[in-house]
Amino acid sequence: MSTKVSALLLSAALLVPACKRHEQAAVKVDAAQLAAFAPLPAAMESPANPLTEAKTDLGRTLFYDTRLSHDQDLSCNSCHDLKAYGVDQRQFSVGTKHQLGGRNSQTVYNAAAQLAQFWDGRAPTVEEQAKGPILNPVEMAMPNSQAVIARLRAVPVYREAFRKAFPGQSDPITYDNVGLAIGAFERRLVTPSPWDRYLQGDTAALTPAEKQGFNTFIATGCQACHNGALMGGSMYEKIGVVRPWPDRTDIGRAAITHQASDTLVFKVPSLRNVERTAPYFHRGTAATLHEAVLLMAQHQLGRDLTEQQVSEIEAFLHALTGEVSAAYIAPRMQ
DSSP states (O other), X not given: OOHHHHHHHHHHHHHHHHHHHHHHHHSOOOGGGGGGBOOOOSSOOOXXXXXXXXXXXXXXXXXXXXXXXXXXXXXXXXXXXXGGTTOOOSSSOBOGGGOBOSSOOOOOTTGGGSSSBSTTOOBSSHHHHHHHXXXXXXXXXXXXXXXXXXXXXXXXXHHHHHHHHSTTOSSOXXXXXXXHHHHHHHTTOOXXXXXXXXXXXXXXXXXXXXXXXXXXXXXXXXXXXSOBTTTSOSOEEESOSSXXXXXXXXXXXXXXXXXXXXXXXXXXXXXXXXXXXXXXXXXXXXXXXXXXXXXXXXXXXXOOOOHHHHHHHHHHHHTTOOOOOHHHHSOOOO
């Protein structure tokens, strides 16, 4: 290679970082717009359920244990696969006897900080939510809580684990304690992401495309519902606020509250890890993130976004994909 060609290649190589630095500087984010958001906490604490290692260890084991299902073939992890960002990527999860549920399973990651659990908010906490599917005849189908406790008491490792997790209790293997243990485990299922680093002051944590996507996200009005540390999960909203939602099969919170005003009202989902948790919406009707962004803008905000705008928002949402702690979710005792 000639000296002249080598010099040209070297000059080109040196120019690339400079161009990237210029591009980084060219995309500005209004700092005032960041006030509506916050980084994730290290854990989602609850005074009603103090976190201890013994309790989270027990909760982890229960989360993976198929003995909590009638046919001993399903666990919490079956529908909320922790290695797949807490979902099973199905429109509807498969329960006992291959029955299908009627709503898309939401991720358990970062869920404990939401205002309530399930799409309709019928469980106030992850501790209460954890007890529901075990007894649901379509899901894990245990006949009653007594049957669950009988199974657990027959396992020597559980007798010791419950004693350590709930010291001082004369009979610690209870159904409420099952919920407390699983809930404690879920309260540490936190996924910090580049977005958190950016909010904490690392301005290089987001790429120029992600910064531009955030600007488009704000200009579109998405932050009205998707804000705070979870980018959602803090309010209920009617699906189809501006343009009617085509699928009215599921009436939402109205089935719980029996109020007509709650028809088609659902908990606003968190956007944390959203690129990894398809399909989308309560019925799992949107297969791709691109489609979900387009539909939300149309039906919730009355906006017909261009393909470029949708792609820009998608780029920002990628920055919300966090890190899963492989060590924390690894099963440890059986």
